[in-house]
Amino acid sequence: MTNVVFAERFAESPLRIGVRTSVMATILAERVATLLGKAAPGIRIELVKIQVTSDHWGGDLSVIGGKAAFSKQIDEALVGGQIDVAVHCMKDVPGDVPLPEGTAFGAYLEREDVHDVLVTRDGTPLADLPPGSVIGTSAVRRAAQITAYRPDLRTKRIRGNVDARLDKLHAKDSPYAGLVLARVGLQRIGAVDEHQEVLPVEFQGDKSTLSMVPPVGAGVVGVHARVADAPVMQLVNQLNHPSTAAHILAERTMLHMLRGHCNSPIAGYATTTPDGQMAMFGMVFNQDGSAFVRSHAWGDLGDPAILGARVAADLLHQGAMKLIDATGRS
Template sequence: MTDALPDILLSRFAAGPLRIGTRTSALARVQAENVAALIGKHAPGIETEIAPTQVSADLWPGDLAEVGGKGAFSKEIDRALVSGQIDIAVHCMKDVPGDVPLAEGTAFGAYLPRDDVHDVVITRDGTPLAGLPPGSLIGTSSVRRRAQLTMYRPGLRTERVRGNIDTRLDKLLEDGSHYAALVLARAGLVRLGILDRYHHEVLPVEFHSCDTGVVSMVPAVGAGTIGVQARHADGPVMRLLGELNDAVTTRYILAERTMLHMLRGHCNSPIAGYAARTADGRLSLFGMVFNRDGSELVRSHAWGDLDDAAALGSRVAADLLHQGAHRLISATRE
């Protein structure tokens, strides 16, 4: 941190704490608390306060498209940020839509180091996904997961299950539950410290063809990454976030979200995208677009320079569009 910034921040927050906006779920609070702890390390003496906001998407049991898509996860928090009720907002980047502009006058000032991007299958008794009999019901609210599950195991059924992680797990474990398994993000379970309480199977992120018998789950764009948003005009806070930002994760997110933006994906688009650094220091980006039931897909994989992430995202998106991604995405709007 520059020598002058601590004094600037102390002056900026002399009259009150730095307010951290987040959703009300247990996971959202943990993520906000992690950001608060990082701020405490980088800017000792700055008091922070968690300001949870109940968002409409967390209360809606149906299809997100009916309440404005993934943007419904953040619109109330965006209003609080723009109006100055909070100073920063903490988001899971996989929940930030690619087809909705950020609130005017705001930007992501920091991406924290990426956590695990794997999805896991949670069952009551430890039965692996490959061992679930045809007709078993799998709970997931993600069209990306539903498409990939159906692609590999067409005999399984899927059903939307909404709510916070603990609510979903309760639905699986309650007596008489009709769910055989849930598919959830490993990172969220680890952040809550509860992964080891449940029988779980980690699904590989590498794409496998269906004839291998391996069920893989290519991650969502932004998986495993926490983004911290602030107002452009709030110079001291944006400079502080610059201190928290992880440069490599920023490249991953830039590549993935450039691809997503060019594909014009919406909340019901089964789009997967995963950027990672290779052993020789280059940037790899894998992208996939499915139809709703996974019976059709297009995929692309390319490599590029770590410092030219946007160009890599554009190249993968262009290849997917050339293969017919627009038709698959348009069909999911119907």
């Protein structure tokens, strides 16, 4: 892409970034805007805030179309030309719904922290919460792993942005003893506290050890654009972090093969080992965490889709689809 071509493309209008209206989404879009501004000095950039279906819904996502409720209106604006790029948290991009025709992710920013944390009013760790305590979480994956470790606890669905969830925890009549939240989200809004319990991402092989394996796409921001818009796609590609892109390809290949939907208790996490291989861990739970299958494999960093497919095939061989189907689809 030459500077002349790009200058002509945006001579009379700014580059428009579509984003949800939440504080968290705005923070991420501003980060992308800053990076694009550095890649193309002098370009005018405008954030276009778009209300999505999930912004108006506090119940089960499956009722309103699953994770697509986080992005449907933004995707429509991208396809329709009202925006030039869209910014998404990859953990919110569904695995059972194809991207709109003619669009693709042009960049994945370097992965951030993937840990979940337990937030309580007094810093009590998960192991020490009294039996019957209620833990708030919006993710079936988290609920399954909590109840696998502490079947004497109860989980209760909680929706809304991070600030709203924290307000519900600290309310005088709150039913929640604690919340499980993504640490990266707390970091982004400056709400990390030393008393929060960081939950380990490694599954140790039995239910007696606490773990919280992350979801596919955890800690990764994706930048989505129209394939035919070559100047924008080439600019966006300058933000791409190659190893993160490889990890995401492995994870999402697994997710696609499992046909994961918004209620699926699926966990998946790919990393690069010190010797340059790619390692990937995948798990599928039933809804209460009493049954699960797991797979851990290694492969070539240059062919991440093969590794993701291998992990998915192993999980399917172990009966993952029965566990997924038992949770119901959107």
